[in-house]
Amino acid sequence: MKNFVSDNTEIGKWAAETQQKLIRKLLPTARRNRDKVPFRSCDGVFDDYSAPDKIGWWTNGFWGGMMWQMFHLTGETIFREAALINEEKVRAVLMDYENMDHDSGFRFLLNAVAHYRHDHDDRAKDTGLLAASNLAGRYNPAGRFIRAWNDSGGEDRRGYAIIDCMMNLPLLYWASEVTSDPRFRMIAREHALTAAEYFVREDGSVCHIVDFDCETGAFRRSLAGQGYAAGSSWSRGQAWAVYGFALSYRHTGDIRFLDTARKVADYCIASIPDSGLVPVDYRQPETVLLEDSSAAAITACGLIELAGYLEGAEADHYRGSAVFLLRTLDEKRCCWDPETDFLLEKCTSAYHDGEHEFSLIYGDYYFLEGILKLTGSEFFLW
Numbered sequence: 001m002k003n004f005v006s007d008n009t010e011i012g013k014w015a016a017e018t019q020q021k022l023i024r025k026l027l028p029t030a031r032r033n034r035d036k037v038p039f040r041s042c043d044g045v046f047d048d049y050s051a052p053d054k055i056g057w058w059t060n061g062f063w064g065g066m067m068w069q070m071f072h073l074t075g076e077t078i079f080r081e082a083a084l085i086n087e088e089k090v091r092a093v094l095m096d097y098e099n100m101d102h103d104s105g106f107r108f109l110l111n112a113v114a115h116y117r118h119d120h121d122d123r124a125k126d127t128g129l130l131a132a133s134n135l136a137g138r139y140n141p142a143g144r145f146i147r148a149w150n151d152s153g154g155e156d157r158r159g160y161a162i163i164d165c166m167m168n169l170p171l172l173y174w175a176s177e178v179t180s181d182p183r184f185r186m187i188a189r190e191h192a193l194t195a196a197e198y199f200v201r202e203d204g205s206v207c208h209i210v211d212f213d214c215e216t217g218a219f220r221r222s223l224a225g226q227g228y229a230a231g232s233s234w235s236r237g238q239a240w241a242v243y244g245f246a247l248s249y250r251h252t253g254d255i256r257f258l259d260t261a262r263k264v265a266d267y268c269i270a271s272i273p274d275s276g277l278v279p280v281d282y283r284q285p286e287t288v289l290l291e292d293s294s295a296a297a298i299t300a301c302g303l304i305e306l307a308g309y310l311e312g313a314e315a316d317h318y319r320g321s322a323v324f325l326l327r328t329l330d331e332k333r334c335c336w337d338p339e340t341d342f343l344l345e346k347c348t349s350a351y352h353d354g355e356h357e358f359s360l361i362y363g364d365y366y367f368l369e370g371i372l373k374l375t376g377s378e379f380f381l382w
């Protein structure tokens, strides 16, 4: 995909129609699934990650986020009910140290913090601030990074940082805004600077995991993580980087983050196939056709965010590329049947997993967010 520029009137019409399709799809879906915490689906029916051994999963805030977006858009109370149920269930994770990894942003921005932003609810604010405090506590001052995961299966992860964390930083930016205490923002900014230095390669591709020496902070190695191989280019990681650096620019005004977002975006746009269907890894073998639709939706959201800080042909180029990705998903990868719970097909969690190309709740969330960005109806949650 090279040089995509768009016609704004026609795009506005398509986006408005797609928003209507989302309302027709998500109203019955919310009614059927109000009390669930969906992650994937089986035969078109959402699963439920509400159980104590599943509620810590990093994706559990996305359903709440979808419900807040839809309540903001339509005022239909079913969406608000579902969002509040999601918040209440996920709140339990706050007292579960092992599950409180760096994904506190994904877990709490989209439900508790969204609730606070909407209603100034005090309990929701406390939840968000406790989650932000835990996230800030994961900061390693020697290496100036936020530790990603806790140890598991005997693996020492004390020095692990991952590119996905760029999307968790807005929880820290929000905490500084709400408390007027700059510490949260300082930690987020330092982590983002470290990510720009160690994760983003000269050509704009990014690595998924960097392992630092947890005592000295020295770089040790980079790892493939959920991508094809060390040195490859996991498409969802690329998407987290585009959107995450653009958001760090929004919250800090530091031009280095805008430049980094642009560099990663240029690499993504040059790597996306002409079909508009995004592979799991931009450097996976040519004979492998595995896709990740969630990466396409997240990239689109990041490109729209980035375009918002630019002008003229450059802004048109990023926004036009985002529209191309979202239209491709609408036409080829969205299930618009209102009897089927999931929206986006062919999402993939990790290249080397045994299973690929299924529905994932964050794919649905970011497709919805991308369309609402285009229609100007987004409830901004980052």
Ligand code: GLY
Residues within 6 Å of the ligand: 058, 164, 226, 236, 349
């Ligand atoms: N850990 C976030 C992701 O799988 O993209």
